[in-house]
Amino acid sequence: MQHARAAARRKPFPWHVVVFLAPAVLIYTAVMIYPLAETLRLSFFDRTDEGARFWVGLVNFERLFLDPHWADQFWNALANNFYFFVVHMAVQNPIGVLLAALLSMTHLPGRTFYRTAIFVPAMLSVVIIGFAWKLILSPIWGVSETLLGLVGLDFLFGPWLGKEGSALTTLALISVWQYVGIPMMLIYAALLAIPEDISEAADLDGVRGMALFFKVKLPLIWPTIGIISILTFIGNFNAFDLIYAVQGALAGPNFSTDILGTFLYRTFFGHQLELGDPHMGATIATAMFLIILVGVMAYLWGVQRRMRRYQF
Amino acid sequence: MNRARRSLTAEAAAHAILIAYTIIALFPVVLILINSFKDRRAIFQAPMAPPTPESLSLIGYATVLEQGNFALYFMNSLTVTVLALVLVLLLGAMAAFALAEYRFFGNALMGLYLAIGIMIPIRLGTVGILEMMVATGLVNTRTALVLVYTANGLPLCVFILSEFMRNVSKDLKDAARIDGLSEYTIFFRIVLPLVRPAMATVAVFTMIPIWNDLWFPLILAPGEAVKTITLGTQVFIGQFVTNWNAVLAGLALAILPVLALYLVFSRQLIRGITSGAVK
Amino acid sequence: MAELRIADVEKSFGKVEVLKGVDLAIQDGEFIVLLGPSGCGKSTLLRIIAGLEDQTSGTISIGGTTVDHLPPARRGIAMVFQSYALYPHLDVAGNWALGLKQAGETKEVIEERTKEAARILELGPLLQRRPSELSGGQRQRVAIGRAIVRHPGVFLFDEPLSNLDAALRAQVRFEIGRLHKQLGATMVYVTHDQVEAMTLADRIVVMHQGVVQQVGSPADLYRTPANLFVAGFIGSPRMNFLKGTARQPGSLELDHGASLPLAELRQPAGEVVLGVRPDGFAVGDGATAPVRGKVVLNEYLGRESYLHLELEAGGRVVVEVAPDNPVRLDEIVGLELKPRAAHLFDAASEQRLAA
Numbered sequence: 007m008q009h010a011r012a013a014a015r016r017k018p019f020p021w022h023v024v025v026f027l028a029p030a031v032l033i034y035t036a037v038m039i040y041p042l043a044e045t046l047r048l049s050f051f052d053r054t055d056e057g058a059r060f061w062v063g064l065v066n067f068e069r070l071f072l073d074p075h076w077a078d079q080f081w082n083a084l085a086n087n088f089y090f091f092v093v094h095m096a097v098q099n100p101i102g103v104l105l106a107a108l109l110s111m112t113h114l115p116g117r118t119f120y121r122t123a124i125f126v127p128a129m130l131s132v133v134i135i136g137f138a139w140k141l142i143l144s145p146i147w148g149v150s151e152t153l154l155g156l157v158g159l160d161f162l163f164g165p166w167l168g169k170e171g172s173a174l175t176t177l178a179l180i181s182v183w184q185y186v187g188i189p190m191m192l193i194y195a196a197l198l199a200i201p202e203d204i205s206e207a208a209d210l211d212g213v214r215g216m217a218l219f220f221k222v223k224l225p226l227i228w229p230t231i232g233i234i235s236i237l238t239f240i241g242n243f244n245a246f247d248l249i250y251a252v253q254g255a256l257a258g259p260n261f262s263t264d265i266l267g268t269f270l271y272r273t274f275f276g277h278q279l280e281l282g283d284p285h286m287g288a289t290i291a292t293a294m295f296l297i298i299l300v301g302v303m304a305y306l307w308g309v310q311r312r313m314r315r316y317q318f
Numbered sequence: 319m320n321r322a323r324r325s326l327t328a329e330a331a332a333h334a335i336l337i338a339y340t341i342i343a344l345f346p347v348v349l350i351l352i353n354s355f356k357d358r359r360a361i362f363q364a365p366m367a368p369p370t371p372e373s374l375s376l377i378g379y380a381t382v383l384e385q386g387n388f389a390l391y392f393m394n395s396l397t398v399t400v401l402a403l404v405l406v407l408l409l410g411a412m413a414a415f416a417l418a419e420y421r422f423f424g425n426a427l428m429g430l431y432l433a434i435g436i437m438i439p440i441r442l443g444t445v446g447i448l449e450m451m452v453a454t455g456l457v458n459t460r461t462a463l464v465l466v467y468t469a470n471g472l473p474l475c476v477f478i479l480s481e482f483m484r485n486v487s488k489d490l491k492d493a494a495r496i497d498g499l500s501e502y503t504i505f506f507r508i509v510l511p512l513v514r515p516a517m518a519t520v521a522v523f524t525m526i527p528i529w530n531d532l533w534f535p536l537i538l539a540p541g542e543a544v545k546t547i548t549l550g551t552q553v554f555i556g557q558f559v560t561n562w563n564a565v566l567a568g569l570a571l572a573i574l575p576v577l578a579l580y581l582v583f584s585r586q587l588i589r590g591i592t593s594g595a596v597k
Numbered sequence: 598m599a600e601l602r603i604a605d606v607e608k609s610f611g612k613v614e615v616l617k618g619v620d621l622a623i624q625d626g627e628f629i630v631l632l633g634p635s636g637c638g639k640s641t642l643l644r645i646i647a648g649l650e651d652q653t654s655g656t657i658s659i660g661g662t663t664v665d666h667l668p669p670a671r672r673g674i675a676m677v678f679q680s681y682a683l684y685p686h687l688d689v690a691g692n693w694a695l696g697l698k699q700a701g702e703t704k705e706v707i708e709e710r711t712k713e714a715a716r717i718l719e720l721g722p723l724l725q726r727r728p729s730e731l732s733g734g735q736r737q738r739v740a741i742g743r744a745i746v747r748h749p750g751v752f753l754f755d756e757p758l759s760n761l762d763a764a765l766r767a768q769v770r771f772e773i774g775r776l777h778k779q780l781g782a783t784m785v786y787v788t789h790d791q792v793e794a795m796t797l798a799d800r801i802v803v804m805h806q807g808v809v810q811q812v813g814s815p816a817d818l819y820r821t822p823a824n825l826f827v828a829g830f831i832g833s834p835r836m837n838f839l840k841g842t843a844r845q846p847g848s849l850e851l852d853h854g855a856s857l858p859l860a861e862l863r864q865p866a867g868e869v870v871l872g873v874r875p876d877g878f879a880v881g882d883g884a885t886a887p888v889r890g891k892v893v894l895n896e897y898l899g900r901e902s903y904l905h906l907e908l909e910a911g912g913r914v915v916v917e918v919a920p921d922n923p924v925r926l927d928e929i930v931g932l933e934l935k936p937r938a939a940h941l942f943d944a945a946s947e948q949r950l951a952a
Contacts, residue, residue, distance in 0.1 A: 022501040023420050027428070030413035030472050033405075037469035038435055041446025048445055105339060108332040116333070122584045123340045126347060129580045131530035133552045134572050137565070138346045147562075149349065149365045183342070191588065215328070244439050247532040251552055267441070274445060275537070284445050291442040302437050489682035489755075492649050493743070497696030498670030511686055 046295065048288035066289040076286070080293070082261055083269040086174055090265060091242045093178035098238065099231060101182070102189030107219055109190070110197040121194070125187035132184070136251035139180045143167055167252065170262040177263055181248055185241075189234045196230040197223060236305045243294050246271060266294050347573060354378055354563075354570035361562055378567030381558070387542065388571055391550035398460050398546060399528045402467035406524050407517055409468070410475030415505050417476065418483035419491070429480070435473030440466065441533055451538055458541040466534050471524040482516040483509060515589075522587050529576070547572055599660030599673060599750030599783055600625045601646065606655030608641055608807075615641045617807040619655070623785065628777050630794040631787045633804035634830070639787045642804070643753055646785060648672050660750050670699065675744035676753040679760055681736045683728040689739050690724045693746045710746040717779065718742050718772075734765040741776070754786040758793060770796060791831055795819075803827050821940075825947040828872045828940055834903060837878075837914040839871045839888075840944065855887045855910055861939045868944035875903060875917040877938025880924070886931020890914065892924055906930065 052062045070076045105124065109117045127135060142149050145165050154160040166176040200223060208214065208222045246267030249257050255277050257264035272280075274287030352368050353361050360373030367373075382388060417429050440447075447466060448457075456462040486509050494504045510517075535549035545553070551572045558564040580587070601623040608616040616638045623629050631639040644650040646657055648669035657664055664672045683692050690711055697707045715721045718738045728736055737757060744752055757773070758766045774797055777784055788794055794801050795815040803810040803818065803826070811823040822828035828836050841851040843866040849859045857871075883889055890906030893913075897920060904916045904924060916932065924930060941950040 020420065020422065023416050023422055025502075026412040026416035026505070030409040030476065031428070031432070033409065033465065034432065034435060034469050034472050037447065037450075037465045038440055038443060038472075039431075041443035041450055042438065042440075044446030044449065045443050101339075105336070108336055111329065111332055114329060114332060116336075118585075118588075120336045120340055121588055122581075124343045125584070125588070126577070126580065127343055129526060129576055130347070130573060131532070131548045131551075131576075133530075133532055133548050134569055135346075137551075137555055137569055138350050141562075141565070142346055142349065147362065147365060152366070187343075240437065240439060244441060244533075246441070247530075250532065250536075270441075270444075271533075284449070288445045291445060295438065295442050298438060298442075487680050487682060489678035489680045490684070492644075492647075492669075493676065493678060493682035494684075494695075495649060496647060496669045496674070496676050497743075498668075498699035499695075508684065 042295075045288045045291050048285055049292040051288075052285050066285055067293070070286070070289050070293060079261065079264065079269055080290070083264045083266045084297075086263065087242055087245075087265045089174060090178050090181075090245060091239060093175065094182055094238050094242070095235060097179065098182045098186050098189055099234065101186050102193055102234070103224075103227075103231070105186070105190045106193035106197055107223075109194050121191070124190060127184040128187040130184070132247035133251040135180065135184050136248050140167065140252050143176070168259060170259050173253070173259060174263045177248060177252060180252075181245065189231075189238075192230055192234055193227055196227040200226055232305070232309055236302065239301050239305075240298060243267060243298060266290065270294070347577075350566055350569050350573065354566040358563055361566070375563070376567075378561075378563030378565075379571070381561065381564040382554070382567045382571060385558070385564070386550065386554045386568065387545070388547070388550065388554075388568075390543070391545050391547040392575070394460060394544055395529055395547040398463045398467065399525055401460075401464045402471060402528055403521060403525055405464065405468040406471035406475050407521060410472050410520070411479050411510060411513070411517065412505070413472070414476045414479035414483055415509060418480040429476075432473050432476050435470070436477060440470040444533075444537060448537060456538075458539050458544055460539065460544050462538045463534055463544075463546070466538065467524075467528045467531075471528070474523060475520045478520050479513060479516055482513045486512050518586055522583075601751055601783060601785065602656075602658045603642070603646070604656045604658070606642070606645060606652045606657065608638070608645060608650070608653050615807050616645075616652070619804075619807075619809055621802060621809070621812070623783060625783055626781045628784045628797055628799045629786065630798035630801045631785065631804060632789070632791060632794040632801050632830075633810075634789060637804040638807040639789075639804050640755060643676075643755055643785060643787045646751070647674055647676050647753055670696070673750040674753055675747040675749035675751075676755065677737075677740050677744050677757045679756040681728070681740045681760070683736060683739055683743075685728055688725050688727050689720065689731075689742070692728070692739060693743050696743070696747055707746075710748070714742040714745040717745060717776065733761055734769060737761060737769055738772070741773070745776075745780070750783065752782055752784040754784065754788075756788055757786075758788070758790070773797065791833065795831075803830060805830075821949065822872075823949050825870060825872070825942050828942070828949075832874055834875050834915045836872045836874050836940070839873070839912065839914070841869055841871055843867065843869050843941075851888070851910055857887050857934065859934070859939055860936075861941065866941070866943065866950055869950065870942045870944050870947075872940035872942060873914075873934065873938055875915045877935050878914070878916045879933045879935055880904070880916065880918055880922070881931040881933040883929040883931045886933055888932040889929055890932065892926055892928050892930060895924060895926065904930070906932070 049066055050061060050063060051059050052066065053059045070080050105120075108114070109121060141147055143166055145151070145163075151160050151163045154163050164172070166172040204222060204226075205218060208218050213221055243266060245265055249263050249265060249268050250271065253259075253263050255268060255272050255275075257268040270287055270290045273290055274282050274284060276282035349365065353365060355369040355376065356373045357375035357377065360367070360369070360375075364373075369375075413432070417425060417432075451457045451462045456465070490508060491504055494508050499507070529546075530548055531546075532548050532552060535546045536552075539545070540549065551568055554568050555565050558568070601621075603619055603621040603623075606616055606619045607614070619638075619642060621629075631642060633639045641650060645652045648664065648667060652665075659673055669676075684695065687695065693711050693714060694707050697710065702710075711724070715724060718741060720735070720738060720742060723731065723735060723739075728739070731739065737760075740757070754773070758769055761769060770793055773786075777797075786793070786797060798815055800812055800814055801818055802812050805826050811818060811827045813823075818827060818831050822831060822836075825838070829838070839851055841849045841857070843849055843862050845865055846863050847859060849857045849862055849869070849871060851857060851871075859871075888908065888910070890908040892904055893907050894905035896903040896905070899920060902918050902920045902922060904918055904922075906914050906916060908914060909929075914932070918924065942948060943950055
């Protein structure tokens with residue numbers, strides 16, 4: 007087979023592919039994938055008081071889910087996380103869609119300004135945002151009370167961040183306030199991608215205004231809203247910063263704002279008298295990993311498969 | 319005629335809603351900024367008023383600059399962010415090119431492997447990361463932060479850029495091959511310039527979370543010498559919690575650089591987002 | 598200048614066989630067109646010649662040298678792409694010079710070649726323009742110029758006219774033809790457009806499903822297509838096909854009863870397909886002709902008209918008639934075969950039957 011040999015000779019090993027790919031893959035593997043795997047592995051271990059590591063199987067998970075000392079905190083944090091997510095979905099998406107729809111009205115003057123301004127909070131650090139709102143909502147300063155007074159609603163005012171019943175909702179709304187610019191932009195981009203022809207065809211069919219939006223445009227941007235939802239879901243497990251900045255590691259009052267992120271931090275590093283426990287920390291991280299996995303899978307198989315993507 | 323009139327009312331309503339929301343979005347930021355320039359009495363008596371000649375006071379800023387190491391924190395943040403950004407963009411673009419351009423065994427699998435990082439927050443690996451950094455002696459170094467942020471930024475960068483690189487004309491790359499350009503030259507001289515807009519978008523998406531992150535500075539680099547501005551502000555405010563002048567000035571100092579940068583680059587940024595880089 | 602030899606080239610992508618053993622000898626200075634529908638493997642073959650794609654087996658040699666182990670830049674070829682593929686950040690002169698610089702040519706040589714190409718293509722005034730400042734036709738001429746300055750042994754064209762509008766297409770086609778005469782270089786040209794193939798080629802290579810169907814001059818292919826595929830692919834409107842059985846010389850029994858006198862049929866041949874081009878029929882008397890059909894469409898094109906007939910025996914045919922014909926819609930007309938208009942193919946093998 008002379009031909010085959012000729013072909014083999016002219017194909018030197020494609021080193022350039024390796025050179026292009028290797029640095030990224032190495033760093034990614036070493037600093038992201040390996041520690042993630044290591045964290046999953048550690049969830050099956052514990053250590054003696056002398057620090058020696060030993061295999062415990064699923065004992066850590068048993069403790070996390072069933073032992074009252076852990077389970078109470080875990081289920082509380084999980085429920086809070088879920089609530090946090092629901093508030094985002096229920097408030098952030100409708101506001102995002104509304105703002106994007108208004109911005110995408112043809113020839114609306116000043117939309118660059120609106121876009122820029124509404125996106126400002128999303129650029130700032132959660133720490134800054136958290137403190138700013140803490141000050142604004144503080145009864146000592148009284149800014150919120152005054153503002154509510156302007157519209158005759160000052161009787162509603164209370165130390166929202168300090169009360170068990172309202173603290174988590176308040177934090178979730180602060181988070182929505184900060185990040186609503188992102189869904190707004192993504193939906194805005196999706197709306198802009200709908201060709202003008204379609205709106206004009208709808209116009210000729212007598213569909214315009216609100217009907218145009220709800221009957222033609224909204225169905226076309228469902229996939230975008232789906233993506234935003236799954237991004238929000240994943241982002242929830244990163245929501246540590248806001249709560250840590252505003253309420254501290256104990257996620258007060260009385261753990262009413264505790265979510266998995268703060269729970270993980272407290273467990274891993276310890277706080278006050280309790281020592282940090284890397285193995286339980288790893289166990290919590292693994293549980294979060296599984297929850298995300300289930301969520302993403304549910305989305306991919308349940309939602310996205312049924313949703314049609316439109317090519318324009 | 320009828321239509322024009324109706325869209326005028328609609329437009330007025332749209333403006334009303336947008337203005338209302340713009341005020342909601344900007345009010346807290348503006349409130350912090352104006353009050354940071356006032357004396358303590360004015361902060362409490364007339365929080366909504368802009369600073370007047372009588373109430374103007376820079377005492378908060380004086381405290382911050384005396385007590386805090388804000389210049390150092392700022393430089394730390396800048397170093398970490400810029401280094402991580404450069405690494406993410408360069409290495410990410412190279413990997414994206416390899417995935418988009420070459421047929422090789424395991425190409426699709428490699429793409430999936432890299433995509434895991436988009437779905438799973440890197441924070442879940444914190445236990446493992448800290449152990450590794452302790453083992454390699456990188457705790458309390460900026461290198462640790464740069465490595466973590468690079469690893470975290472790569473997946474999305476590769477994902478977005480490989481989409482764009484697939485759209486770079488195949489003919490163009492082939493023409494360059496016939497002209498005798500090496501694969502490296504084709505990447506750096508032909509392909510990279512053509513995906514520059516997408517790189518800008520990726521840069522923004524990569525940069526903001528790094529600059530604003532609290533978690534990893536808190537865990538990997540809490541030392542005074544390597545504190546980032548976000549962590550520095552958080553710690554500073556925690557210490558001066560009753561000194562309203564100092565707290566407000568600290569917040570304002572953390573807001574202003576980001577705000578300035580944003581106002582300069584917002585046009586490109588928004589164009590980047592709306593260009594459909596992320597769908 | 599060089600001859601090009603393609604020996605037993607096969608190519609598969611995974612399990613898909615794109616080229617199933619292609620053999621071609623192209624002479625020095627010849628203009629060869631690779632013609633076929635999309636997906637027939639013609640572009641893959643061109644890219645293998647260029648070295649942009651590796652063949653699975655087989656050998657390419659240019660000017661007597663095997664080039665399988667050489668990268669594209671060292672094969673002595675130049676290629677013109679469908680999408681022009683000009684470097685957007687370089688001006689016309691820069692686009693032309695890049696490959697020459699890469700090959701280490703001196704400044705003088707580059708300048709001389711640039712001048713020469715600019716003269717041939719009449720692009721002198723545009724040398725400092727960027728591709729974005731040029732029209733589509735100009736861009737394609739710049740792309741051709743980039744090939745000229747390399748002084749290649751073989752020019753390769755990959756559907757170079759597809760991105761141009763109809764008027765420009767004719768003009769650039771003419772220029773490519775002129776260029777071939779002027780340079781006398783070997784050219785391999787890929788297209789799916791038979792007009793380009795017929796007007797430009799010394800020889801056409803018709804490809805289908807990775808197999809060369811026929812190689813020959815435009816006139817050969819038109820007059821004596823080697824099989825049903827070539828017969829149907831060359832000529833517009835396409836050839837009409839009627840199925841039948843040849844039991845005895847001189848007469849063909851069509852599938853639906855009628856019997857057609859056919860002088861070309863000299864011996865029994867079993868199941869056959871009769872191919873007749875639209876201009877091979879004459880419209881005759883609707884009462885006596887052996888083949889009759891109803892007029893369902895009359896396409897008026899100025900110089901001629903095409904009648905679409907639904908045959909009584911089933912099937913449709915297109916017949917060329919004079920534009921001022923008196924035929925009305927729904928009228929029944931008869932068809933007669935003109936002399937030497939019949940092409941006969943074996944129904945099973947689809948190959949042409951020797952007359």
